Amino acid sequence: MTISLEVSAGVGIIRLDRPPMNALDIAAQDRLRELAIEATDRSDVRAVVLYGGEKVFAAGADIKEMQVMDHAAMVARSRALQDSFTAVARIPKPVVAAVTGYALGGGCELALCADYRIAADNAKLGQPEIMLGLIPGAGGTQRLSRLIGPSKAKDLIFTGRMVKAEEALTLGLVDRVVPAAEVYDQAYAWAATLAQGPALALRAAKECVDAGLEADIDTGLTIERNWFAGLFATEDRERGMRSFVEEGPGKAKFL
16 A cells, blocks of 8 residues: 555654655545545544655655646646645644655655654755656645744755755754664654644644744634643543542543
8 A cells, every 4th residue: 555554652654655756646645635644534543644655755746647748737736735735734643754865846845744753864855846847736835934033944845955964954844863773763752752642632732833933923822722721621621620639740641
């Protein structure tokens, strides 16, 4: 199967497996959307790892498949393309991308859908669509500029250049750089730790940050205020505060 979802101890691993470069063809895009929705709906999935294997994260779209598409075909397809990536971005649980090797084009856009990105020290990321006479079409112009700022995003998009892991870290494109052999383990550990946390509070935190970034400050504060007050109706809030009072900070068990 091109993309699969496996669950271990509350962590859902969405694994890309389309050798040699994990090119994201239409079938893979549609499968990605299906699994993102499944990860969203499954109560046994409390955090998610996006992983392409030891050698490559994803080198982009399937160019041969795209080459034969005309304007009408892409008008019909482009919404489904974006919807597949948006489904990943909207998983209401912590999502970490374990980036190995190349994360280019659609691969970089997929990494941008995660909440946190851990990259191998030999990783290379970029949005090279301009070299095809195109622009990023799966959210890259929007998510990249929101993540690293418009001028830095324009530099990467205008030139199409690849950046190595250390520059990606400096730009804020990735959050941690580790030896290649440790990428998956560290990403899984990040997800596994959060999988033990209060699921509804984590969902609230993610929604507040993401929705707040798309709104003015007053609207963002309203979103935060409503979620903050609403969490006082949850069992996790009761458990967390009771543990704090009786046992001290950081000892609450939420599973």
